[in-house]
Amino acid sequence: MLKVSDINVYYGNIHAIKDISFEVAKGEIVSLIGANGAGKSTILKTVSGLLRTKTGSITFLDGDIRTAAPNHIVKLGLAHVPEGRRIFLQMTVQENLEMGAYTQKPTALSADLENVYERFPRLRERRRQVAGTLSGGEQQMLAMGRALMSHPTLLMLDEPSMGLAPILVEQIFDIIQELHRAGTTILLVEQNAQMALSIADRAYVLETGRIVMSGTAKEMREDERVQKAYLGM
């Protein structure tokens, strides 16, 4: 579904992503794990067109999206939930969701809203509330709900567990699994390797801009080096 090969991304002179290639097949949950500054978020931003790669190729659903504009990529069905949630703080919950449906036809709006409220009942309760007054977990739900409004076939989540209490992290991961069961393919970026590996099918480990390890989540969980470095065992 998504195939990234040999991409190199720079921030000015800093070489942030070095020759990275990976793949996400339809129906998978793929996780990118790694420490701060490993380049996880940069990869997602590059895939969704916010940053550009100097080399290689990025193909999504057999189409080249390496030079496509971000708004075009969203239309193709690739949604990005950016790091730190990035909701529209001064708009209401419902307005935030409506912004997510920006690329969709207006006729489907109410059905799509209903769909998201069905999945996140908490958002329905708060739909007229200004988004900035939501708690961290609710904001994360809103960010995910907003991404779902664009009917993504591939959902990219950037650190959905960031800054959340453990019980909320579990809730968010339950929702991710539900979305996956409903047929959405998921690319998950996480520092919380334990949680990520518990739901992922496959995973890639990143270190300073390179992929140092890859395999099924089960292999990863059993790998001594991963256990030592990321799982705290």
Place this chain on the structure above:
Amino acid sequence: MNQNQKRIPMPARYAINAALVVLAFVALNLITGALSSYYTKILMLVGINIILAVSLNVATGYLGQLPLGHAGFMAVGGYAAGIFLKAMPMPNLDKLPEGANAAAAHLQYNFYVVLALLLAGLVAAIFGIIIGVPALRLKGDYLAIITLGFGEIIRVVLLNIDSVLGFDFTFGASGLKRIPKAATVSNVFICVVITCLVIHMVMKSRHGRAILSIRENEIAAESCGIHTTYYKVMAFTLSAFFAGVAGALYATYVGILQPNTFGFMKSIEILVMVVLGGMGSMLGSILSATVLTALPQVLLAFDKWRMVLYSIVLILVMIFKPSGLMGTYDFSMSRLLEKFMNRFGGKKKGEAVKQ
């Protein structure tokens, strides 16, 4: 909670607002009939400044950028309208030749004026696109600097273009004189209403939402599939269009244009109106444009203290209400009426629903 509250249906809302506008128009005409020409002049200036402030508010308040070249767009519009009107065969309404059809002459006159206003807006909008495309790649201070530079370029070009062209076009420092004084309180008022209406409708549409979302969070807007560059340029151009219209009104109000009127201080003056009123509030822009235009005139008697008071007002507002007088609040007549209806009329029904 919100469901059992009564809401006014859309057609009724339009009818209420249209009726209010007509009422205001009639009231304004009655008032101006009784006012001296000095006060009608101030009233027109208030109207022109309202258009300037409301249009700058699109770029500053709604889009969240800080352009400092609004006077430049105003100048472009003013000169476009002035040169156009001077080139057209305008009938002299005060001294119609014998046997001329007065109605036809008025029609012809007003037709040219409307055309001049549209032309001014369009020319300014084209400049808006030309400036906006490169300038909006920058943010914050840098955008302010580049637009400030643009405003100055316009002023200097208007001053010196005649010697480059080799014939009289803008008449340089001596000014473009004898522009037909077509502005009246009524047509300024109509322009104010149209400006507010168009900007309001754009901001309530999906395009307006997209513009607001860029202010809120550009990355999130982009990840929602919004073409941010397109909408930035669009908002900037809309803002420039109405600045051009205001410039044209100004030209037909004073009858003479000099490049130095449209200096850096004019841009700042408009920006002050927007910031004082509250960035992102149309009502705020209208109120503060009115107050800041009228205040110096009303205080003419205390000439020495005028600017002192002006600055004290600004300082006090910035200390006690940094988001501006109105913040981002916008007035809605229908919302006010709904509040009344729900408080007094809707109570019983609301209770019935609860049971």
